[in-house]
Amino acid sequence: MATQISTHKATALTNPSNYALTSHRLRRTLHDFTKQPIVLVACGSFNPITYHHLRMFEIAKDFIRQNTDFEIVGGYLSPVSDEYKKAGLVSAHHRVKMCTLATEQESSWLMVDSWEALQNYQRTAVVLDHLEYEINTVLGGISTRDGEHHDVQIMLLAGSDLISTMSEPGVWSHDDLDDIFGRHGTFVIERTGAALDQAIDSLARWRNSIYPIAQLVQNDVSSTKVRLFFRRGLSVQYLLPAAVIDYIEQNNLYPDDEPFTEKDKGKGMEGQLKPVK
Numbered sequence: 001m002a003t004q005i006s007t008h009k010a011t012a013l014t015n016p017s018n019y020a021l022t023s024h025r026l027r028r029t030l031h032d033f034t035k036q037p038i039v040l041v042a043c044g045s046f047n048p049i050t051y052h053h054l055r056m057f058e059i060a061k062d063f064i065r066q067n068t069d070f071e072i073v074g075g076y077l078s079p080v081s082d083e084y085k086k087a088g089l090v091s092a093h094h095r096v097k098m099c100t101l102a103t104e105q106e107s108s109w110l111m112v113d114s115w116e117a118l119q120n121y122q123r124t125a126v127v128l129d130h131l132e133y134e135i136n137t138v139l140g141g142i143s144t145r146d147g148e149h150h151d152v153q154i155m156l157l158a159g160s161d162l163i164s165t166m167s168e169p170g171v172w173s174h175d176d177l178d179d180i181f182g183r184h185g186t187f188v189i190e191r192t193g194a195a196l197d198q199a200i201d202s203l204a205r206w207r208n209s210i211y212p213i214a215q216l217v218q219n220d221v222s223s224t225k226v227r228l229f230f231r232r233g234l235s236v237q238y239l240l241p242a243a244v245i246d247y248i249e250q251n252n253l254y255p256d257d258e259p260f261t262e263k264d265k266g267k268g269m270e271g272q273l274k275p276v277k
Contacts, residue, residue: 013130016118021134022111026074033144035071038064040157040187041131043078043116043124045086045223046095048248049102050240052221053077057110060157060187063213073142073152076113076131077103083121088227090253092117101243125179128154132184154184159191160212167202181206188212192220230254 030037040060046053057075064070079095080086089095096114103110115130116122122130132154135141141151163186166172180186181203188210190196196212203210221239229236231254236245248254 013126013133015115019115019118021115021131021138022076022113023074023135023139025109025111026135026139027109028073028139028142030071030073030142030144030150032071033146033148035069036153037073037142037150038070038153038155039073039131039135040075040155041078041113041128042076042157043127044080044162045084045089046077046079046099047086047089047223048095048226048240048244048253049077049099050221050223050226051106051238052219054102054106054110055219056157056159056189057107059189059213059215063187063211068211070153070155072109074135075107075110075157077110078113078115078127078131079117081117081119081121083119088254094247094251094253098244098247101247102241105243106241123176124156125176128156128180128184156180156184156186157189158186159189160196161191163188163200163203163210164198177203177206181209185209186211190215192218227254231256 026039040057042053042056044053061072064072077099079092079099080089082089082092092114096112096117099112103112113127113131115134116127132152135154136151141149143149166177166180186209188196188200190213196214200207200210200212226236226239229239230248233256
């Protein structure tokens with residue numbers, strides 16, 4: 001069953017001077033008036049975006065259609081700001097461009113929201129509140145075919161690896177967790193190496209608004225592995241969209257002169273990337 005959207009109205013947040021919400025694929029009419037319209041939002045580095053990021057939306061789409069009273073009217077990728085200061089993070093300009101290339105050429109319904117990327121670091125809860133304001137207040141939400149108005153519920157789409165961090169003391173504030181889970185709701189896609197049940201159990205108080213989704217086909221492609229492949233001169237064909245590969249190569253985003261770190265080794269890549277003797 002669908003969780004009812006909170007009656008709380010998001011307040012206006014400051015927009016960068018060059019910002020406008022991308023909405024050309026946002027559906028403005030609800031097909032089934034008995035369902036709650038939702039927009040899925042995935043926040044992340046997308047450094048670079050891979051087919052796995054796009055597959056997450058399709059996995060959630062199938063689950064939502066078959067198991068809930070929600071109706072998807074749009075989906076957004078929200079790349080983090082450069083202020084995130086993550087090692088190896090290429091500029092927001094490039095990451096927004098790669099996400100745009102991927103969504104425009106590989107999807108018929110996904111879009112990129114650059115609001116988070118264009119400014120200082122923003123918390124996930126704030127990003128969701130921002131989209132709620134832009135879609136429901138600025139754009140006026142969505143209408144049924146009879147002209148009845150509905151607010152759109154903005155829901156986070158995340159992997160179980162991210163959700164696992166939300167129960168770690170001091171990593172996420174309780175207020176943000178209550179906003180993300182209590183007000184918005186979340187779909188959690190199983191990720192290799194991050195136990196789905198364990199991630200959800202630690203957030204039991206919000207269980208009714210967290211929707212775990214198992215992967216029917218296991219996929220452990222990650223941006224970290226893709227970057228390492230680029231830096232070792234290995235093929236990344238079919239791991240990410242061709243247009244994104246071309247853009248990375250044209251702009252030399254992941255050169256092969258960066259060191260192989262202990263953190264990379266911890267991800268189990270050292271054996272895969274050793275040259276064959």
